[in-house]
Amino acid sequence: MRPATVAVWDRAVRVFHWALVGTMGYEFVAEAGTAWHENLGYGLLGLLGFRLIWGFVGTRYARFRQFVVGPRAALAYVRAIKQGHPARYIGHNPAGAVMVLGLMVMIAATAGTGWAMTTDALWGTAWIEILHRVCAYATLAMIVAHVGGVVLASMQHRENLVFAMITGAKRRE
Numbered sequence: 001m002r003p004a005t006v007a008v009w010d011r012a013v014r015v016f017h018w019a020l021v022g023t024m025g026y027e028f029v030a031e032a033g034t035a036w037h038e039n040l041g042y043g044l045l046g047l048l049g050f051r052l053i054w055g056f057v058g059t060r061y062a063r064f065r066q067f068v069v070g071p072r073a074a075l076a077y078v079r080a081i082k083q084g085h086p087a088r089y090i091g092h093n094p095a096g097a098v099m100v101l102g103l104m105v106m107i108a109a110t111a112g113t114g115w116a117m118t119t120d121a122l123w124g125t126a127w128i129e130i131l132h133r134v135c136a137y138a139t140l141a142m143i144v145a146h147v148g149g150v151v152l153a154s155m156q157h158r159e160n161l162v163f164a165m166i167t168g169a170k171r172r173e
């Protein structure tokens, strides 16, 4: 008999995810512009660098090839969500996948503009500080949407996706 659950998120993806959550939480809640803020920002770039490599060499559901789709597929999936009968995916669904990629890009842009503020060329320049804030708060809005999407998908498919990101397992059918 086949087991009732599938191992979806490998340990590296789970550690990456919750490290991202903890670090991003710190970046927003603790005082900005401190050495910790800066170093943890670089830490986030390290995490993303690792995930980028893991997206090519990691386990099945961690690979970009498994979940990356274009905007058309994502929009079609959003329509299916609205109509109340979206297909269930074992890995990231098309809408979630686009959000995941968007989050990765925006976290990199936020950390990148943070670093740029510390360079001799841009130190003390207003526009880069504004851009850093805009990137940070746009990312925050995306995080709210991401968590909303996770809650909605959990309800529509009657499965606890947060639990799946902790244990790594999802039911097969």
Ligand code: HEM
Pocket (backbone or CB within 6 Å): 013, 016, 017, 020, 021, 022, 024, 025, 051, 062, 091, 092, 093, 096, 100, 103, 104, 143, 146, 147, 150, 161, 162, 165
């Ligand atoms: C700082 C906040 C967060 C960020 C930046 C973030 C980012 C991400 C990223 C990049 C992934 C893709 C994982 C991968 O393939 O490596 C992901 C997936 C996921 N995240 Fe988050 N996340 C955040 C907060 C949360 C929170 C608070 C929850 C739970 C309440 C959550 C639940 C999930 C779940 C369940 C998935 C898997 C989605 C699926 O089943 O397709 N995330 N998140």
Ligand code: HEM
Pocket (backbone or CB within 6 Å): 024, 027, 028, 032, 033, 034, 037, 038, 039, 040, 041, 042, 044, 107, 108, 110, 111, 112, 113, 114, 115, 116, 117, 118, 129, 132, 133, 136, 137
């Ligand atoms: C993804 C990672 C990061 C996030 C989410 C983030 C978030 C933020 C936020 C929300 C603020 C504005 C706080 C406010 O509104 O008062 C801020 C300010 C600041 N950040 Fe970041 N940051 C990140 C990475 C970095 C990095 C890597 C550096 C530098 C190496 C940096 C340097 C600064 C500085 C110097 C300020 C103060 C700017 C000012 O005085 O206006 N940040 N950051």
